[in-house]
Amino acid sequence: MDLSGAFSSIERVVKLSNKEKEIFKTLTETDFIRNNDLLLREGQVCKFEYFILRGCLRSFYFDRNLVEHTTMFAVEGWWTGNLKSFLKSTPSEFAIQAQEDSSLLKIHRDKIEVLYSQIPKFERYFRILLQNRLLVTQDRVSNHLSSPAAERYSQFIAKYPEIEQRVAQKHIASYLGITPTYLSRLRRRRMKGDFLL
Amino acid sequence: MDLSGAFSSIERVVKLSNKEKEIFKTLTETDFIRNNDLLLREGQVCKFEYFILRGCLRSFYFDRNLVEHTTMFAVEGWWTGNLKSFLKSTPSEFAIQAQEDSSLLKIHRDKIEVLYSQIPKFERYFRILLQNRLLVTQDRVSNHLSSPAAERYSQFIAKYPEIEQRVAQKHIASYLGITPTYLSRLRRRRMKGDFLL
DNA sequence: CGTCTATTTGAATGTACTCAAAAGCGGTGG
DNA sequence: CCACCGCTTTTGAGTACATTCAAATAGACG
Numbered sequence A, B: 001m002d003l004s005g006a007f008s009s010i011e012r013v014v015k016l017s018n019k020e021k022e023i024f025k026t027l028t029e030t031d032f033i034r035n036n037d038l039l040l041r042e043g044q045v046c047k048f049e050y051f052i053l054r055g056c057l058r059s060f061y062f063d064r065n066l067v068e069h070t071t072m073f074a075v076e077g078w079w080t081g082n083l084k085s086f087l088k089s090t091p092s093e094f095a096i097q098a099q100e101d102s103s104l105l106k107i108h109r110d111k112i113e114v115l116y117s118q119i120p121k122f123e124r125y126f127r128i129l130l131q132n133r134l135l136v137t138q139d140r141v142s143n144h145l146s147s148p149a150a151e152r153y154s155q156f157i158a159k160y161p162e163i164e165q166r167v168a169q170k171h172i173a174s175y176l177g178i179t180p181t182y183l184s185r186l187r188r189r190r191m192k193g194d195f196l197l
Numbered sequence C: 001c002g003t004c005t006a007t008t009t010g011a012a013t014g015t016a017c018t019c020a021a022a023a024g025c026g027g028t029g030g
Numbered sequence D: 001c002c003a004c005c006g007c008t009t010t011t012g013a014g015t016a017c018a019t020t021c022a023a024a025t026a027g028a029c030g
Helices: A003-011 A018-027 A083-088 A109-118 A121-146 A149-159 A161-166 A169-176 A180-191 B003-011 B018-027 B083-088 B109-118 B121-146 B149-159 B161-166 B169-176 B180-191
Strands: A028-033 A038-040 A048-054 A056-062 A068-075 A095-098 A102-108 B028-033 B038-040 B048-054 B056-062 B068-075 B095-098 B102-108
Touching (some): A018 A028, A048 A056, A056 A169, A068 A169, A068 B121, A109 A121, A121 B068, A149 A161, A149 A169, B003 B018, B048 B083
Antiparallel strands (some): A028 A102, A048 A102, B038 B095, B048 B102, B056 B068
């Protein structure tokens, strides 16, 4: 995906004139990150929001027992970053790591305010993104409440078939809230046909 | 809490002139709901967002095994409703029930658009609310990933001491994602001093 | 009081985890 | 191109966390 791909993604929510696209361009920069490198470190303040043009990233943290947990994956067409850190200028509690060589479009905190004032439409755009993120996150909570691990895994595959292919199994396990060991056993059960869903 | 209490709550985010408060008043209505009654039924489209002046409400749904799960509690000063249903005019997947006699301030879907256009500040207000809700919901996910039930319970008590007092234990269990039986055992462990957190 | 529902407790069971070891897989250098 | 190294995944055995079912107790409300 390139810049024009980014615009068609944005325009699924709000239409933009050519002039507005120009303004957007002046306020954003492209960036590139190699597989396994960190886009954001724990403890660092997140100064950008990132739109993924190509590649795949993962946000994760370590709990007090040093167990790693994946909070989100993000692929082409998604935004990523650390909203809390970005908004409040607080140190990030999690890190973001490339799962593939990835190219990004990024917008700085300060520039986003300019963007809002010059193209108020973007306030609407990000509000809608925020709404969707909230709905997705609420679904994830419900999922944890309602479904055992085997089902959560089936639903994950159904919902994000591409991601399943692009990241390590242990990261999917850590996203689902189970150990890699247990995920491996669940997969075997599925293969043998006695999968529960 | 009364209307002026609602205003001071809102004004912690955006300041309002007297005229703006008047407009707000004309666009909202007060409502009252008795303990145990439903504010919203499953399958119904949620046409309002509700600000709680007094009382306590609970949102919940039944999974496919008819097990009940509590998605949120809400008390004085909070907004409640079903955002997804409200935004998309889809039937609600969950119900909202009063846990006490409660009084509410409600705003209709159609009126909220008027509110945005007459007082753009409210767009900002609700965007910020949305952001905070997202952060809280993300924390809840992390909590499920990182912490066993005993800890989640301790954290719940620490975070929402009032709610702990105001709703049935089984509802707290269903919020935490455990059975009432198990919550009861956790509580006994805490009393005996061998609580893990 | 008596009835209804919520909570507690016990015993048995299932789901998911730990630890340890083996097998698989990918990249790198000889 | 193969061999080795390091990391991921698989597998086994034992354990812990959390559930189910059933029964007893406690609380709330008419």
